[in-house]
Amino acid sequence: MVMERSLEDILPIFGVEQDCILSKQGDVTIAYRVELPEIFTLSTEDYDNLHFAWIKAIKALPNYTVLHKQDWYLEDSYQAPETQSAKSYLSRKSDEYFLGRKFLNHQCYLYLTKKPAGRKPGCSMFSNLIRRSIIPDSILDEQFLSDFSDACGKFKQILEASGLLRLTRLGEDDLLSQRRKVGIIEKYLTLAEKENQFLMQDLSTSEGLKVGSRQCVLYTLGDAIDLPHLCGSRLTYDKYSTDSTRFSIGFTSPVGLLLNCNHLYNQFIFIEDGQQTIQKMEKKRLRLQSLSAYSRENLIARDATNEYLNEAISEQRLPVKAHFNIMLWSDDEKEIKELKNKASAAISQMDAAAKEETVGAPQIFWAGMPGNAADFPLNDSFDTFLEQACCFLSSETNYRSTTPDKGVRFCDRLSNKPVFLDLLDEPRRRGITTNMGLLCCGSSGAGKSLTMNHILRSLYDQGTHCLIVDIGGSYRGLCDLVGGTYYTYEETAPISFNPFYLPPGISLDTEKIESLKSLLIALWKQEDERTSRAEYVAISNALSGYYKKLEKEGLFPCFNTFYEYLEGDYKEELRTHQVREKDFDLGNFLYVLRPFYAGNEFGYLLNAREKLDLINQPFIVFELDKIRDHAILFAVTTLLIIELFVSKMRKLRGQRKALIIDEAWKAISRSGMAEFLRYAFKTIRKYNGVPGVITQELDDVISSEIIKDAIINNADIKILLSMSKFVNKFDKLQSALGLSEKAKTMLLSVNKDDREIFIDLGGQDMKVYRNELSPHEYYAYTSDGEERVKVLDYAERHGSMEAAIEALVNERMRA
Incomplete structure (x- = not known):
């Protein structure tokens, strides 16, 4: 019972x-x-x-x-956390x-x-x-x-x-x-x-x-x-x-x-009581000593007890x-x-x-x-x-997670459970990072573009303005999905801008004048040519007079109307003020700039009538692959990118801005953008800016003085992917990136097949995550040539990027 x-x-x-x-x-x-x-x-x-x-x-x-x-x-199952803000299409699909x-x-x-x-x-x-x-x-x-x-x-x-x-x-x-x-x-x-x-x-x-x-x-x-x-x-x-x-x-x-x-x-x-325990053990040892002659087990127990007591006393151990x-x-x-x-x-x-x-x-x-x-x-x-x-006390727990509104979703390494990582704000509050500079490095095929697409989409959903300079078209799908602005050069649709346009509510200021002066001087003079004080003042006066004329006559701001103003009103103004040709050669200035006027070789470049308000456009991609070897188009484009991002920095106060340069090093190193990046990594954190660079070439990291001295030293966020190809050169890479032995051990454990990535925040907080994506996210981010073409083709066929992704995912599930 x-x-x-x-x-x-x-x-x-x-x-x-x-x-x-x-x-x-x-x-x-x-x-x-x-x-x-x-x-x-x-x-x-x-x-x-x-x-x-x-x-x-x-x-x-x-x-x-x-x-x-x-x-x-x-055992538990993942439930997506609630957020205060409405979720985007990819966030909802990820939760599902x-x-x-x-x-x-x-x-x-x-x-x-x-x-x-x-x-x-x-x-x-x-x-x-x-x-x-x-x-x-x-x-x-x-x-x-x-x-x-x-x-x-x-x-x-x-x-x-x-x-x-x-x-x-x-x-x-x-x-x-x-x-x-x-x-x-x-x-x-x-x-x-x-x-x-x-x-x-x-x-x-x-x-x-x-x-x-x-x-x-x-x-x-x-x-x-x-x-x-x-x-x-x-x-x-x-x-x-x-x-x-x-x-x-x-x-x-x-x-x-x-x-x-x-x-x-x-x-x-x-x-x-340690002393009482030792006294009891001493009595036990004496008892075993007296019995050791009768049993080998007692002899062994006596020796073990004796060793225990010797260690307790000699090493001051606590029993x-x-x-x-x-x-x-x-x-x-x-x-x-x-x-x-x-x-x-x-x-x-x-x-x-x-x-x-x-x-x-x-x-x-x-x-x-x-x-x-x-x-x-x-x-x-x-x-x-x-x-x-x-030694037997447990010492580890699961990956911790921040809120989705503040973090980027990755997965832990053990069970692929989603966790959210705040790359920008929390590390600075904790004092482990001092800036928001980002460096992403990994061998070809390791998943850099997928990772950066995912990070940028998360930042965009959280209200960040993203400006990406790309070579290879890795961000076309995401840009179309979020309704961003995509710049690329096609023979039938050449790239065009309008740096003279001012969005509604934004007035002409000194900063805008200075950026336009820099553009005009770059188009007029070669890098080794000196600009005199008189020429500088003349161009400044020309811009001021031009914008006054726009206000009075309601003309459309673009390079064409500016060029016409120079040929007409401004020529008369120079004659009235008796400006000598040796002080400012207007004829030479007009002759050099004429190719950018309507009907000439680059008449399309600075006279755009669409995509005008770029300051308030939160997602912009410049794809430079087809113009990176074109001296004029590339130089002008990089200058306009600089001008655009500086304008966002100054005018969008309180708004987070991200400037990401993806595998454009060889092109950028031949332009003034290299010095701008040096400036950006040191300065734009003061304007809530996030500068980031992505590279796959080991020599880019080691040999480039700009990356080594300016970018690496000011990039507290390092996202590194599989380095299996660099094992034999790892000492140089470790030295260049300033990685500790702990970081080296963790980085070399990264498995490319599991889409693992190593994230180092300020050299203090280091973890390996898995960047597992939902099928919908994968098709939005894919940089594979055939898949990317298929996604864009489906988008044209079905009328939107979302419909294209749904169709591709359904096909994949049926296969």
Whole structure:
């Protein structure tokens, strides 16, 4: 006959007072939520620093304290976060694509429990699961609570000083269940997988451990014989390591996020009186010494005890007891077998022996309840030193995400779960970047254009004005999709601009006059020709007079009407003021500029009547492939690009602007735009500007003085793709980009086949992400020649880019 007991009768928790869990044995527990470092982001040195931080912090705790760290790993599915702004077409399609993607959600809690004076140690035979208790008076001792709270505050401060952890004290609202939220005590007892899961379930220990209909399996590391021969702060992860680099993960990662199923990882460290422990071990050694003559086992145990005591005294080690366990559950018997295999394999990766606990499982489960760690059966723990015990503390969590309104969506490296990364604002608020300069580098075919399309689309959706200088047509699809302005040269539709046009609401100012003067002088003079003061003033007066004439007569502003003004009114004005030809040769000026007048060779170039208001156009692409070797067209175009972006900088105050140069280095290096880029990377951050360059040639990065001295030094955002082709030249690349050894290890682990990218923010925050795209995004961004032509052809056939993408995706799904 199975005897049933009410949970209320045997519950060891007395209550919650002053945000502390109080047990019926007089134990006081302070609880924290812990933010761990993100997985795959720490170096070997980081793991060592984290390990030493735990050791230092635990040593600050008083004797008879129990550290209970509890990591929950629960299967979950992705739900797109709500945003305040309306979502664009590609954002909606992205949400649909990733909806329901499975991943392992991780939450980490830390419970520090102080035992009262005179409390008897826990034991399997005397667990409070099977016996009642009398509440001691010490539970009401305010000094006891105050001293312990101060010790916990110091513990928290030491851990957070490492810069790798963050602890948040849990209050009564977190510890106890609320109307719409399960508290952590009830969550543990019911293995609730959702915050709003309020179904109370039976606990059964008659046929193994069962919570409701779910069978629980418990694997323990509670005996020294089951432990690995060697332990440390880290393991080498072969999947991401190379011949020259060792990629590190936490020592317990195999039983953490890498164990892909619902499970709990409990870690217990019991801090007793160190001197008393050593005295007990000395007595044990003497007892074994007297028995060693009768048994070889006693001889071996004596030697082991002696080594333990020698190390404790010589190295000033802190003796502790420890226990670690992994609990898994399922209501499917077939799945239980699979879970056992997964857990055994995970434990074996730590070089430990997997031991399934059966007889003592209920007592161990009961002691894992928040606030009840002091009742853990110490016969299921083992003696060790604090340094070794801390190796078994979990050290990693999932990638963190910012809000979609502020970030770019990538995917984490473990489960391809979407995460949002703020490249611009958050890093500057945290002080890890000082500018918004961006450098994207990777070998051919690594996915640079797909990545930059995706980043620019996200920035555009967030209100950024994007101006892109491209060679290769990589941004045509995105530009058409968002209704942007695309400039390219075709024989039937040559490229044309109108720098003389002023959008409504924008008046002529000194800056506009100066940019037009620079353009006219560039068209008139060669680079090595000097412009006199008289010529400079004459052109300035000509522009001022021209715009006054426009106001009076209502003429259309363009180069043609300006040229006609020079031939007519301005010629008379020069004659009236007796301006000598040697001071300003108007005839020569008109002769040199005549090819840009209507009916001549470049009559189309500066007389556009469409696409006039470029300052207020938020997405503009200049595709320069067909004119990059044309001395005049390219020079004029680059000057106009400079003038346009400077105008956006000055006039669109408060608006974010992005200037992206994609693989145009050889062309740009032959023009005045090279110096402009040097200026831009140093200056436009003051105007909320984002300068960015993209290159695939290693020599571009290493040999170009402009990139090395101006761009790299002022590009705190580095987006690097697969460098497998550069392995033999990597030392030069590492030196040129200023990459640390940690960055080198992470960068060389990037897998091009998984569309992985390495992002370095200010040399401090480094991660590898996956740039997985929805099919709709892929067709919008594709730079593959055949696919791009097909997308544009479908857009013409179906009437819009959105309809073309839908048709292509439907074809792909049917194939």
